[in-house]
Amino acid sequence: MKTDISRPDGAVRLTVSIVLHRGNLEYFRATLAGLREAVTTAVGEVKLSIVDQSLDQAHSDAAHEICVRTLAASHIRWEYIELNKNAGYGAGHNVAIHRELGRFHLIMNPDVELPPDWLTASLEVMELQPDVVLYGTRGKNRHGEEEYLAKRLPTVWVLLLRAFGTSWLKRIFHRRLSHYELRDLPAEPAIRDVPLLSGCCLLAQSDVLKRVGGFDESFFLYFEDYDLAMRMREHGRIVRSGALQFIHHGGQASKKGWRHILWFAAGGVRFFSRWGWRWV
16 A cells, blocks of 8 residues: 555544546546645645555556645645455445545545535535535536436436437437436526435545445446435435536446446346336
């Protein structure tokens, strides 16, 4: 384990975890730069855990060097943890979740860019509304298009349409897809309760996150965020703020190759088996 935690440990308001697996390092650099700018004196000192499951020493060394250069002289204390296996996205975050957390914990993808005011505004919501256990905001892709990260409960048909449907088929079932993606949710800056949140950037109450045991590691890559939201909603509110928006460079499992398609299918089967099969 490589670390750069030179100051003594102490209680922190916010901890953050990022899991790596041979991703785009320029996106990772942008993620760290955005996080660095978002960590202001109002946020306080932040502890960041970077969990590397790439199993590729050259990639790990390059990612660690990005951390050294990008996080120098920042308010972020960080540790770089190299694992000798890839047990999945949730398992990687659990390495950090099962350690000592701050009052709030931010779960981030290594391809998310936060605007400078994201943390200050988001932590204020969590402070003022202690019944909120899981919080997210709007997201857009690198082309500036809305990603609709808040969701209603999925059905098998809707997920198949999203992942594999042709453009004409999606046009035919536009209303069904829009309903699932909560496109009727106003774009105003209000805080709205939602059923589910996609997991590329989630802010959680740490005590509840630990109470539910973090992510279920039987989900390798997909649907572990939905499962976490279902378990956390038993302890409080899940909300989305329309006032803030970050950039997300990932997504689109069906375009990443057959392994991702298999992981997506396996995660979907596990999610529906646990929470009930909804077909259409």
